[in-house]
Amino acid sequence: MPRIGVFICHCGHNIASTVSVEEVAKFAATLPGVVIADHNLYSCSEEGLNSIRKSIEQNKLDRVVVAACTPRTHEPLFRSVCEQAGVNKYLFEFVNIREHCSWIHAKEPSSATEKAKRLVAMGVSKAALLEPQTEGESNVIPAALVIGGGLAGLRATASLAAQGIETHLIEKEPRLGGLLNDITTLAPYSESADTLLQELVDEVRGSKRAHIHLNSKLRGLTGFVGNFKATLDEAGKKKEIEIGAIIVATGANELQPEGEYGYGSVPGVVTQLEFERTLKRGEKPGDTVFIQCVGSRQPGREYCSRICCNTSLKNALKVLEAGGTATIIHRDIMSYGTVWEEMYRKASEKGVRFIRYTLNDIPHVRSHASGTAVDVFDETLGERIHLDANRVVLATPLISQKDSAEVGKLLKVPRDKHGFFLEAHVKLRPVEFATDGVFICGTARWPSSVRETLSQALGAAAKAAIPIKRGKVVIESITAWADPDKCAACGNCVASCPYEAIEILEQDGKRVAKVNETQCKGCGTCVAACPNDAMQQRGFTTRQLSAMIDSLVKHALEESP
Amino acid sequence: MTEFKPTILAFCCNWCSYAGADLAGVSRLQMPTNVHVVRVMCSASVKPEYVMKAISQGIDGVLVLGCHIGDCHYMTGNHRTAKRIPVVQKILKDVGIDEKRVRLDWVSAAEGEKFQKVITEFVDEVAKLGPNPLREVAF
Numbered sequence: 001m002p003r004i005g006v007f008i009c010h011c012g013h014n015i016a017s018t019v020s021v022e023e024v025a026k027f028a029a030t031l032p033g034v035v036i037a038d039h040n041l042y043s044c045s046e047e048g049l050n051s052i053r054k055s056i057e058q059n060k061l062d063r064v065v066v067a068a069c070t071p072r073t074h075e076p077l078f079r080s081v082c083e084q085a086g087v088n089k090y091l092f093e094f095v096n097i098r099e100h101c102s103w104i105h106a107k108e109p110s111s112a113t114e115k116a117k118r119l120v121a122m123g124v125s126k127a128a129l130l131e132p133q134t135e136g137e138s139n140v141i142p143a144a145l146v147i148g149g150g151l152a153g154l155r156a157t158a159s160l161a162a163q164g165i166e167t168h169l170i171e172k173e174p175r176l177g178g179l180l181n182d183i184t185t186l187a188p189y190s191e192s193a194d195t196l197l198q199e200l201v202d203e204v205r206g207s208k209r210a211h212i213h214l215n216s217k218l219r220g221l222t223g224f225v226g227n228f229k230a231t232l233d234e235a236g237k238k239k240e241i242e243i244g245a246i247i248v249a250t251g252a253n254e255l256q257p258e259g260e261y262g263y264g265s266v267p268g269v270v271t272q273l274e275f276e277r278t279l280k281r282g283e284k285p286g287d288t289v290f291i292q293c294v295g296s297r298q299p300g301r302e303y304c305s306r307i308c309c310n311t312s313l314k315n316a317l318k319v320l321e322a323g324g325t326a327t328i329i330h331r332d333i334m335s336y337g338t339v340w341e342e343m344y345r346k347a348s349e350k351g352v353r354f355i356r357y358t359l360n361d362i363p364h365v366r367s368h369a370s371g372t373a374v375d376v377f378d379e380t381l382g383e384r385i386h387l388d389a390n391r392v393v394l395a396t397p398l399i400s401q402k403d404s405a406e407v408g409k410l411l412k413v414p415r416d417k418h419g420f421f422l423e424a425h426v427k428l429r430p431v432e433f434a435t436d437g438v439f440i441c442g443t444a445r446w447p448s449s450v451r452e453t454l455s456q457a458l459g460a461a462a463k464a465a466i467p468i469k470r471g472k473v474v475i476e477s478i479t480a481w482a483d484p485d486k487c488a489a490c491g492n493c494v495a496s497c498p499y500e501a502i503e504i505l506e507q508d509g510k511r512v513a514k515v516n517e518t519q520c521k522g523c524g525t526c527v528a529a530c531p532n533d534a535m536q537q538r539g540f541t542t543r544q545l546s547a548m549i550d551s552l553v554k555h556a557l558e559e560s561p
Numbered sequence: 562m563t564e565f566k567p568t569i570l571a572f573c574c575n576w577c578s579y580a581g582a583d584l585a586g587v588s589r590l591q592m593p594t595n596v597h598v599v600r601v602m603c604s605a606s607v608k609p610e611y612v613m614k615a616i617s618q619g620i621d622g623v624l625v626l627g628c629h630i631g632d633c634h635y636m637t638g639n640h641r642t643a644k645r646i647p648v649v650q651k652i653l654k655d656v657g658i659d660e661k662r663v664r665l666d667w668v669s670a671a672e673g674e675k676f677q678k679v680i681t682e683f684v685d686e687v688a689k690l691g692p693n694p695l696r697e698v699a700f
Contacts, residue, residue, distance in 0.1 A: 071600065072575075072580060072583060096598070098586065099582065099587060103586040104590060108594055111594040115594045122597065122599070222636075409631065409632055412576065412634050414670030415671050416671060417674075434580065435576075496641060498635050498637050523603040523634075524601065524602050525638050525641055527606050528606050542608065545599065545601075549611060549615050552570055552620065553618045556597075557568060557618075557620075
């Protein structure tokens with residue numbers, strides 16, 4: 001009989017405000033094989049982990065079930081506690097009662113508690129049948145791929161190459177630098193964007209380890225952490241490279257507000273990036289009106305693009321220096337933090353005018369005999385104001401790249417509804433995707449400033465270097481195997497395997513299926529294809545999954561018909 | 562008479578639909594409490610026998626959720642799921658069980674809203690069908 005310990009997490013209020021954790025723990029204690037059922041305020045805290053470890057030792061547990069959040073973020077943590085307490089980490093089972101229960105049933109505490117009980121019962125029934133496993137290892141190809149040659153990609157490439165890692169940088173355009181090429185100076189300290197870019201490009205070009213591929217796109221990707229094979233299209237030519245880790249630094253683009261606020265029809269109306277280009281060419285800005293939140297913070301595109309307020313403040317100060325007047329029409333000035341707030345104060349003191357508008361009454365831009373005119377209802381004055389301008393700058397948000405869907409599909413990494421990439425966990429696993437060996441930095445992840453982009457790029461490079469520097473990656477023991485006594489050598493599994501990892505071989509005078517474990521990726525397709533129940537997947541055996549179904553039947557139907 | 566609340570089992574693949582379910586949770590999207598998610602690595606590892614077993618033991622509905630076609634973490638796994646599940650539905654229909662008790666759908670890691678929609682629709686649909694007629698046979 002197994003000795004199972006069940007630990008239910010309150011997750012502060014996240015679980016406990018909906019699910020009665022005490023009741024679930026009391027119920028868990030009655031399940032077959034369970035010798036202890038406890039609950040913790042935060043199971044993943046130092047205190048929570050210590051109490052689980054102690055409980056494993058004191059109660060001589062040989063199976064551990066934690067009912068908390070999602071295995072996609074926290075499984076490695078609890079598995080390591082099991083190992084520390086001398087229990088094989090494959091004897092651990094995770095039950096998700098937060099994302100899959102308390103958070104989605106916030107208004108139904110009693111039904112949610114009943115559901116949490118059933119989920120725990122299912123987990124316990126699987127745990128009883130878990131078996132210890134040993135993990136394999138695989139070598140890591142000591143090279144990295146960075147997708148995107150803008151600020152983030154350049155910084156990440158320079159960092160990886162400086163660590164002695166062969167790094168391939170692919171850029172779809174014929175030149176490096178991305179959006180940074182169009183920017184004059186960097187707020188708040190007015191460093192030249194060109195200088196920063198040139199330094200980075202020189203560092204990358206000067207490194208023997210960095211390999212730049214211009215006019216190049218990723219076309220295909222196979223493999224897994226440590227052993228990826230990427231197919232590139234380099235200026236029309238197909239090229240294959242092998243790498244151990246990948247950094248996505250594909251950046252973002254500025255929204256073109258076609259048809260809005262006179263863009264495209266009224267002369268003098270430009271986007272912020274177009275305005276930067278005119279400043280870079282040395283054009284005098286003249287009297288300038290900035291309109292903030294054009295195409296953002298409104299239904300359909302609700303997010304704040306994070307950089308536009310600070311960019312307008314920076315450029316408004318430039319306009320004043322060049323002898324023009326500057327007016328910023330905004331919905332709220334988002335000059336967060338210390339340096340940006342300082343810049344906001346400086347702009348106010350130097351004479352930049354601020355006018356607040358609302359979505360109910362947006363500014364109107366039209367042609368005027370002497371240039372461009374903006375009519376705006378000033379919220380504070382309660383009056384409609386007329387402004388003459390040489391230029392109207394539309395501060396539009398950064399939006400995801402058009403081809404981010406394609407990149408996401410090739411790398412099998414998720415994007416949010418706006419097309420920005422989603423990291424595994426913003427606090428626990430920043431700059432990492434849930435897929436091992438693939439990392440993210442810069443504006444492909446979310447609109448971010450130059451400073452933030454640089455930090456993220458360094459973070460992603462540091463993380464990507466971990467498997468490469470270790471030289472080995474552990475292969476999770478979720479591979480398939482065939483029971484020779486049951487196998488009839490029909491070959492269904494061989495035909496179904498997407499990795500050609502199964503062969504029919506002769507063993508003890510009988511033909512049986514044999515799985516090559518270094519090639520098996522643990523999808524379990526062969527398990528479903530096997531008509532004799534001979535094929536099994538470690539951690540997902542047919543007995544384990546059947547036990548979960550039986551458990552649901554027992555607790556949902558038999559006991560509460 | 563209290564309203565019938567069906568019991569539903571959902572197989573979600575680790576890479577897309579389980580992550581989509583997590584996203585629905587993170588986004589606090591509310592949905593009925595009848596669905597019990599079982600994590601598998603790929604929707605293609607869901608044996609038709611699991612679905613038959615659940616239905617024959619009285620579970621009111623079974624959902625199989627995977628990555629969208631073309632997005633499978635295991636390249637072509639979900640192509641097999643797409644072939645297998647309709648066969649299961651046909652067998653159920655042939656023995657007099659409404660095939661709508663089994664549903665196959667695709668939910669990506671970014672589709673928390675779709676997960677909510679699929680769950681809500683399926684629970685409604687199965688609730689309309691009433692209790693699984695095999696419940697009485699099973700018990």
